[in-house]
Each structure stands twice: as C-alpha cells, then as structure tokens.
Amino acid sequence: MTIKTLLKTTAAFGALLAVTASVAAQETTLTIGTVNNSDMVRMQGLTDAFTQEHPDIALNWVTLEENILRQRVTTDIATNGGQFDVMTIGTYEVPIWAKQDWLKPLDDLGEDYDKDDLIPAIANALSVDGTLYAAPFYAESVLTLYRKDLLEKAGLEMPEQPTWDFIAEAAEKMTDKEAGVYGICLRGKPGWGENMAFLGNMARSFGANYFDANWQPQFESEGWKKAVTLYVDLMTKYGPPGAASNGFNENLSLFGQGKCGMWMDASVAASFVTDPEQSQVPDQVGFAPAPCGVENCPNDGFNWLWAWSLAIPASSEKAEAAQTFISWATSKAYLELVAEKEGWANVPPGTRTSLYENPDYIAAAPFAEATLNAINNADPSITDDKPYVGLQFAAVPEFQGLGTAVGQQMAAALSGSSTVDQALAQSQAIATREMTRGGYIK
The missing domain is CATH 3.40.190.10 (Periplasmic binding protein-like II)
Known part of the structure; x- marks a missing residue:
C-alpha cells in the first residue's frame, strides 16, 4: 500500500468515525x-x-x-x-x-x-x-383580571376583596355588546381541569365542597346551587357567545383582544394579557383576588393551587x-x-x-405580588369539612372521570340544553354512583 493510498484510507476511516460519533451523539x-x-x-x-x-x-x-x-x-x-x-x-x-x-x-x-x-x-x-x-x-393560583378603563367608565372601583355581588354589578355595567365587549368571561369548556376547575372554586366561595366530611357529594347543596345559578346567569347575560366551548386559551385570546371586562382564572394569564405583543389592552389590566360569595370572607380568600x-x-x-x-x-x-x-x-x-x-x-411584573399571595394562601390540605386534599379538585382517582362527567352537565346548563337544577341533580347522581363504586360511601 502506498503512502497516498494509506492516507486516503485513513481519511475515509476518520470520516466514518465522525459520522458514527454524530449518530451516537443523537x-x-x-x-x-x-x-x-x-x-x-x-x-x-x-x-x-x-x-x-x-x-x-x-x-x-x-x-x-x-x-x-x-x-x-x-x-x-x-x-x-x-x-x-x-x-x-x-x-x-x-x-x-x-x-x-x-x-x-x-x-x-x-x-x-x-x-x-x-x-x-x-x-x-x-x-x-x-x-x-x-x-x-x-x-x-387564581386572580380576578379586569379592565381598569372599563371599570372606571362604569363608575366603579374594584374592592380590595371583591364579592360576587360586586362582580355581577360590574359585569352588567361593563357590557357593551354592540362594541363587542362582554362584562365577564369564564371557562365553559367541559372537563375536570377546565370548567370544573373554575366552578369547583366558585362553589367553595359560596361555602360548598365537592364532598362533605363523609364523602357524600355536595352538588345539590345550597352553595353549589347559588354558584352555578349565578354562573349561568352572568354568562348568559354578560358573557361572550359560545361560552360553553371556551376554556383557558379561548378566554385568554378574548381578553387579549379587549373583549372581556373581567376574567377570573389562572394567575399565569397575567403575563400574557399585560404583554404589548400579545394583548391589545396591556396597560389597562388590574388584578384582584378571587371573589367571595359568603359574607365573612376568610383571610386566605378562595384560591386554587396548580x-x-x-x-x-x-x-x-x-x-x-x-x-x-x-x-x-x-x-x-x-x-x-x-x-x-x-x-x-x-x-x-x-x-x-x-x-x-x-x-x-x-x-x-405588576402581578407578581398578587400571584405569590394567592399561591401562599392556598391550602389544599384535608379539613374538618372536606376529607380530601385539593381545592379546585379532589385528589382521589375517581375525580378525573366524575369531574369530567359533571363538567359536561355544567356545560349543558350554560348552553341552555338543561336547567341548573337538572344539571346539579344529574351531577349528584353521577358522583354518588362513582363514590359508591369506589367504596367511599355505602
């Protein structure tokens, strides 16, 4: 073998090693x-x-x-x-x-x-x-995001701790459907982590949980009835069309387009609705805690944790x-x-x-303090009135299936294909059946 041939062979072998090493690297x-x-x-x-x-x-x-x-x-x-x-x-x-x-x-x-x-x-x-x-x-956690300019135009000022009564008043006064502005946007898309994340938290603000201390479902309790009745009423009168199909991403888009006066949802949305590249109203967004439905709102509010x-x-x-x-x-x-x-x-x-x-x-980040406070004040632990870990969800295996099935009932009430009472009765039956099957209740 000549030196020239040897050099060519060595070079080819080196190239083969390089290709092999490249393949191995991936x-x-x-x-x-x-x-x-x-x-x-x-x-x-x-x-x-x-x-x-x-x-x-x-x-x-x-x-x-x-x-x-x-x-x-x-x-x-x-x-x-x-x-x-x-x-x-x-x-x-x-x-x-x-x-x-x-x-x-x-x-x-x-x-x-x-x-x-x-x-x-x-x-x-x-x-x-x-x-x-x-x-x-x-x-x-959860925050109330709102349009400061629309609230001022309505002659209102966001309280340090808003109530659902205030939210209802503000939603009415901020709505201008001819201008394509809706007083309130809330999750409607069915799913245990979509509309039920919001509604579970809203029900808590009216004093209700998913289950009582003995694992009995609470969907026909006074708290759930108040929460879902108000939810449907607000969204029917002051919400965007097709709300039963809107989840987090859809409402994020609506708010960023300037079409929502208020939106109660995940605190992570705050950075996007205040970003001039993603929002048409970046300088007009205010932040408040989640609303309370009960008279004596607890110091930690009604937050969720995710x-x-x-x-x-x-x-x-x-x-x-x-x-x-x-x-x-x-x-x-x-x-x-x-x-x-x-x-x-x-x-x-x-x-x-x-x-x-x-x-x-x-x-x-003007929302930093509000976000951290909401996270730190969210306690998902078991308490005297609820036997499960979780706030907007119940950390038991059965919840994923029953939560989604209940979410479909809530979406039906929102779209008008059933009444609130029918949706809650069906939800109670679904949850009772699943929790009985799971051995939580007899």
Whole structure:
C-alpha cells in the first residue's frame, strides 16, 4: 500500500468515525407530552439552547390540547404504555400516581438545581413522603383580571376583596355588546381541569365542597346551587357567545383582544394579557383576588393551587436523560434564558422563591405580588369539612372521570340544553354512583 493510498484510507476511516460519533451523539431521543399553553409553546422555541448543551439528547414533542393531553397521559401511564419519556402533569396526578409507583422519583436533578428554592406550597404538592416526583414548570393560583378603563367608565372601583355581588354589578355595567365587549368571561369548556376547575372554586366561595366530611357529594347543596345559578346567569347575560366551548386559551385570546371586562382564572394569564405583543389592552389590566360569595370572607380568600409540572413515567427507559431535560427546563438558568429572550415579565411564574426576590422581575411584573399571595394562601390540605386534599379538585382517582362527567352537565346548563337544577341533580347522581363504586360511601 502506498503512502497516498494509506492516507486516503485513513481519511475515509476518520470520516466514518465522525459520522458514527454524530449518530451516537443523537442516540437518546426523549418523547415529551405537553399542553398547548403559551409557556409550554415558548419552551419548545427555546430548546435549541438545551440541545446545544446536550447534543446527545434529541427532543420529540407531542403538544396537545389540555383535555386530550390528560386523556393520553393517563391512559399511557395506567397501561404502562411507554409512549412518553417526560409527561406534563399537574398537582392532581402527582401524589396519586407516585403512590401507585407510576412515576420515577426526581433524585438526580444536579448539584446546582437548588430544590430548596422551590416555593414550599408547590414543592409539597409535588412530593410524596418528602420525595419530589415532578418538577414545576410554572405554578398558579387564581386572580380576578379586569379592565381598569372599563371599570372606571362604569363608575366603579374594584374592592380590595371583591364579592360576587360586586362582580355581577360590574359585569352588567361593563357590557357593551354592540362594541363587542362582554362584562365577564369564564371557562365553559367541559372537563375536570377546565370548567370544573373554575366552578369547583366558585362553589367553595359560596361555602360548598365537592364532598362533605363523609364523602357524600355536595352538588345539590345550597352553595353549589347559588354558584352555578349565578354562573349561568352572568354568562348568559354578560358573557361572550359560545361560552360553553371556551376554556383557558379561548378566554385568554378574548381578553387579549379587549373583549372581556373581567376574567377570573389562572394567575399565569397575567403575563400574557399585560404583554404589548400579545394583548391589545396591556396597560389597562388590574388584578384582584378571587371573589367571595359568603359574607365573612376568610383571610386566605378562595384560591386554587396548580402547577404544570414535568415528570418521568416508570415505563421510560431513559430516566437519566429525562432528568437532565427536566432539570434544565425548571431551573433558575431557564428563567434567566426566558428573561434574556422575552423579558422578565414573561418568565414562567410561581415556582421559585428567588424569582419573587428578584428586583428585575418585581419591576417588570405588576402581578407578581398578587400571584405569590394567592399561591401562599392556598391550602389544599384535608379539613374538618372536606376529607380530601385539593381545592379546585379532589385528589382521589375517581375525580378525573366524575369531574369530567359533571363538567359536561355544567356545560349543558350554560348552553341552555338543561336547567341548573337538572344539571346539579344529574351531577349528584353521577358522583354518588362513582363514590359508591369506589367504596367511599355505602
């Protein structure tokens, strides 16, 4: 073999090694199931930063509407299907699934992850026996978002703690249907995490829970009747058309277009409705706590607690790479990346104590204090009058199915295909049947 031939052979072999190394560098592909909320979509747009740091990990995104995501991940994890390596789930699923050994513990997030910086209420909700089973991407409670200009035009001032009576008065006076402005926008799309998240919280504000201390369903109680009657009345008179099809994303769009006078929903919406690039009314948005229905409103108000979080199903064989990605996506460094690209007001909220100690964030986010207060004042623990963990949901396996079935009844009442009394009676029957089957009541 001549020297020239040897050099050519060596060069070819080197090129083959380079190709082999390149293929090997991409040998781990993570399939990530996530919701089509704006913060999650933004994360996908920033993941080049992750793949540049970790060229041996490729990302395959499956982005779904909220109700469909819940169905898909629940089916996959219950059947050990193995479709996903990372799942986007919430504070409802985590403790239930972890106790079933359906999730892998997050015990290798890296030395600089700083678990102690996670807001305690959120970390506790995502842990079982002190072990973290999901890392929060963003967390939320509930706020009343309102148009300051429309409220002023109506001759009203938002109270420090609004009541539903005030909200009803304001909704009437802020409505101008000829101008395409509706006094109030609320979730109507059926689903345990859609309309029932809102209605469960609204019923609590009238003194009702999903179940009493003996697990008897409460849908025909006075509190539920007051809440759902008012809800239907408000949305029928002062809400947008087609409200029974509107969930979080649809109302976010309506509010950003300037078509809603008030909107009671997840605090995470605040950064989007105050962003000039995404909202037509960014300078006219005010923030207040969720309304009260009872006369003596408790000091902690009527909040909910939720975190969209990243978890690893037990069926995944790529736990090491999955934890690497989760650590990146829920880290302090990721918040700084979003701030650099999108501004501090747009970083995912509600997860880390240090964010609410950051003067740059506080200056950029007029909703920061209201969000943190709502999260810190949301206590989902078991109490004398309710035997379950949860505020806008009940953390028992049966709730997902019955909550969605009840949500369909509530949507029927809103659309006019049934009465409020009929919807509540049907809901009571559905819940009683499911809780009896589950052995909670005899």
